[in-house]
Amino acid sequence: MGTSSPRMLFGAAYYTEYQPYERLAQDLDLMAEAGFSVIRVGESVWSTWEPREGQFALDWLQPVLDAAQERGIKAIIGTPTYAVPPWLRRKYPETAARSGTGQPIPYGMRQDADYSHPAFRHLAERLVRKIVGRYADHPAVIGWQVDNEPGLRIFHNDSVFQGFLDHLRDRYGDVETLNRRWGLTYWSHRLQDWADLWTPDGNSTPSYDLAWRRYQSQLTQEYITWHAELVRGLVPEHHFVTTCVALGQQGLDISAIGKPLDVAGANIYYATQDGLALPGSDEPEGGLYPFFVAWSGPAWLYLQNDMARGIRQEPFLVMETNATSIGGSADNFPLYRGQARQAVWSMVARGARMIEYWHWHSLHYGAETYWGGILGHSLEPGRTYDELSAIAGEFKQAGSAIEGLRPRSDVAMLLSADSRWAMEFMAPLRGNTPAWFGDPQSYDRIVAAFYRGLFDAGLSVDIVSPEQLPSSPEELVERWPVLVVPALYIADDATLDLLRRHAKAGGHLVLTPRTGYADEEAVARHTVMPGVLRPATGVRYQEFTNVLTPVTVTQGDGTSYGPALHGHATAWADGLIAEGATVLAGYDHAHLGQFAAVTTHEYGDGRVTYVGTVPDRELSRSLADWIAAVSVPSDAWREDRPPSVTCTSATTADGAVLRFVHNWAWDPVGYRLPGDVRDLFTGERFAAGTALELGSWDVRLFIEREGDSPLDRTPAATTVPTAPISPSPSPRRTP
Template sequence: MLYGISYYPEYMPYDRLEQDVRMMRDAGINYARIGDSVWAMCEPAPGRIDVDLLGPTLEELHRAGIQVVLCTPTYAIPSWLSLEHPEVMNSRADGTPWPYGDRQNADFTQPAYLFYAERIIRRIMERWADHPAVIGVQVDNETGGRAIHSEAATREFVRRLEEKFGGIENLNEAWGLNFWSHRLTDYAQLWSPGDRAQGGGNSNPGYDLEWRRYQADLVTEFLAWQAGIVREYLREDQFVTHDCVGGHGLPHSNRKAVGEVVDVPAENFPHHTQEALSHPPRGGHPPTYHDASGIHGAYQLFQRGDMARASGHRNFLVTEMNPISVGGPAHNFPAYDGQWRLAAYTCISRGANAVAYWHWHSTHHGSETYSHGVLNHDLEENRNLTEVRRIGHELQRAGDQLTDLEAEAEVAFLYSPDSRYLLGFEPCLAVPGTAQGDRCSYERIFDTFYRAFFDERAQATVTHSLEDLEKYPVVVAPSLYAAADESFDRLLNYAEQGGHLVLGIRSGYMDDLGRARWERAPGPLRPGVGAGYNLYSNLESAIPVTSVDGLPLDEGAAGEGWMDELVLEGAEALAVYDHHEFGRFPAVVTNRYGKGRVTYVGTLPNAALGRSVARWVLAEAEVRPLGADLPESVRCTRARRPDGRLLRFFTNWSSRAATVPVPVAGRSVLSEEAVAIGEEIELGPWDVAVLAEEGSR
């Protein structure tokens, strides 16, 4: 198990390398990530390259037994590159260039950028790749936050369009370019792309879908290019990684595609703390860059871990987690005591093979002065470091038992980047309290369904793939808005063969080219749903729902934001709206389909309705969630070690202590004490316990 930090000695106000490394070693840290922002220091002028400045840090860390992931420093370019080659600066959607003075503002498809980036990568790799401290290399950093709008990138986009669609008449038909007289006679007539929210002129959803796919492809190709260079220098025991932003990730990065070009995926997991980490969720910090959809509470960390595995890898690295606080000068929320430890073991329980904090020390200057490190600006001992040390010492004893875990899952959530792109371009939900479309509509819908099943204690996974769905008794497609007919056929086949398929609003409405289907909704899913609709409405306020038969509802169950005017065509209604007009339409329907079942939720359920539906679905699928008799704040999940032994993780997401009766005999991984059936585990506030089950090999 890797446990550590990102370290930037070049940001320090004075030389304290030896002291820092001594403090790290004392805290049980065995891993450091370095070098992601050193390009200007290593190459202060074009061609004047000296990468030896990394040497003292590597040597000191190595002497302390701390392993290193070395980064390629390509996401933040030196100022001379922008001055000598202004063409490397990326352009906004309206054609104006991004100015220097930020990061990730270069066009990484531009030849001059690629030339200089390759040169600095090779010099660092030639000098340091074989250093005994280096166990892997991270290529670039959080790539995919900004689209590439250069003329060259646009020309390449048009070339790929022509390759995909062939003659221009095919593009006219696919995008419906008769609309607003946009019909083309030649690909050269295609107007400039761009997101309307960023000043671009394009208004066609099919165009935007292809553009977003293309931008994600550019990110994947860029990372694959870097990985190819790096691998020329690596030993067989070293790996290539890249750190995606956790949760829904950056707008122009496809987690599954990136996972296919790295050896080990990595994720950065900034998260809410204090009351906003509790379960049931309470409060919530102001929205930040890592919280666009409003997710908070315990389930944010479980969801991030489950989504990390959507890269296609069983295990992953968490390269950035909250130290003191992350977010900015008006977003200071240091965790309560115990929450750092709780977050670390939650990530491990879902398959993390590394837990690391961004970063070791708070910087004294720059735009991230208040994205704190483990040490604050005084660089002294604090309660964050005290807890980091406790975790480090526990992992020194037990880390081998917690590495390469395979997290259990009963429910698979199908993630659709295409649906996210289209619902970002033409949002179906409004920002609450406004008439403005919410460009995080897909994220809100997805998070709502994930939380519903988390509330009912289901163990989950997230997948981009339609393969091997049979492993899961329940598959949830929160909003499969856009897909080819074959994808919908595959989902219906899953239900027909005995699975329970749960669908949310907008599913089946668009095809894979971003066109509204010319058939009654939900399109190809209609036979399985056993209901259809042709009208739908946004909801300005929540509408209560009542049970029809067999679906016990929690108090306050209601639909929010959206409703479909569902008409039964063989399905059963489970809940209807308590409303003077919409009361004739069911809110939730279910339909037996072959050996299985399809349940359709025709609204955005609030927490009470979502939990009620999840409880009913799990019971129908004969899934018995772990820990049903535990206090509401306590969650139990399970993972399997490579040797076959099962581990149970008990986590308490509350400031109140809880008592957990032990359902199986075993041994506490963290305290190393034997535990008998029927004994009780005392969980303090924000506490965690890990039990290795006896006889579970």
């Protein structure tokens, strides 16, 4: 995806087949009047496409696409394979996904079929070929979404387990190697034959669970690869192929799922109303929002954006996002006026090339009756329609200024699917209810703690996976000079050595608890920690403890490098002993006081900072401020802001810098411009130092440094290259 990408796309999923009466022309007229440019259609109704096995009804979509084309609206067609019809379950019960050995998932929801089963593949391919063959040449169609939100389930089907056994044979060769690598002497689990391997239902071995989760992700990636190649072989070269990634699904690795796609598509859902306030709550909030929104605040929204861009290290499509209330019948939190506009411009700032709402009209029946659409149950335009129409007008007004934007980032954060899976099974942190294997949200809690501190400090973040890291430490430093590594629990020696060499080559490496503690098999390393990173960190530890109540940190020697740290340690503490590292913070605690909480160590041409605890929001913010002072180029837009204001930036196709200034609060706030700018929408010019007022839930866009080249004036630490790390699967044009 380069700077030649066409205009931004803006629209919604549209289902004429769900409407209570005929209103196609009225709906498409309303979309055209609102300035919508794209719809997604067809992905949820296999039983409409194929009402009986082998009897296909393909013509019903034609009027929708014709009406869209007449009004200049483009379409993305979704293949409907994620929601199977009742006849398929009845006639092919062997395709039912199983939640446990011998336990088929009861029919009545969705994503309840084993997509690795040959019978399912046969039926799916037959249908996909019919749909794609019918509509591949329609002029309204620009792309295809294959399946929808893959990876929701972990399949326990017997055929899946047998495939897992074959996978283990290929990987390990013989059972003795597996016994040794997994430590199966423990509890008499040694295998004498491959047939001895037990099913995963009662498993308690971490290495087994990690291998099982990896295999499930492999099944998902293989399915999407098969699906994408099938569609790609049937459509014109100018069409793109994507899928709709729900970023938290248990059965996929988001960086792997992007490889077979032409462009990544993701759901971006977020807490609304006071859940978007900044500063907002001091801690992530659970239980107040739908389960797929883990915590509140604009930092969550930005984390989802950055994860979506990290799928392929390229711009992305927002396949679904909040139109109004999201979730179930008791999750009714429509956006405050202005919040939809704030969210849209945050997505654009972080790399979105399309914003598509789920969905156009609220449903009158079914499980998602109260997941609100742009039109409510009355089907009459209201406040949401009016606000989104205004946003579409801003897109049109912005024109080429937002085409080919490249988000600017200050730091990178390394996220690992392996580490997340391993910590879901054997977690280090305690939850509200004590459990033998801890809180399965431990990894996400640690990531949240560090990401939110970076966000509060005004630092923009690239998300990268271990597999996406350049193999050359010099290239890694050039691309990501500051690399934050939260809880990289699962890591092979080569990855840890690359991190070490990143620091030695001039990078700033920030490590946290659990990094490198286990090897690639989830086996705890038998060395004084942090193991191979010990010389680079200048610290060692041999003990650690859970922390039940927050502990105030004491100031160390941080002021000799940057601002002093302050706040509290929570949840965990490594017993860090400095071996040449500078202690930035300690613990105000009778026992923990003997250990360091945060250290930093110059190593080669760079440095390694080790954070031995899970910081609260105050400590995380002060740590991020310290990192910025030491290793990130100064930026007045970031450094002098009211508490409710954020400033993010992107480089335009012609080399200017586009600044996005948000006020995440009810109260208007004054803001003094750090540089000479032009308002993107009004064209008004302002000199540096001009005092402006940002309104309630407001966002302003300013063009700065017009006419500069994209690279001459942009520090390396804040540049995100648009080229992917690995080539696209085909030279297809993407939106």
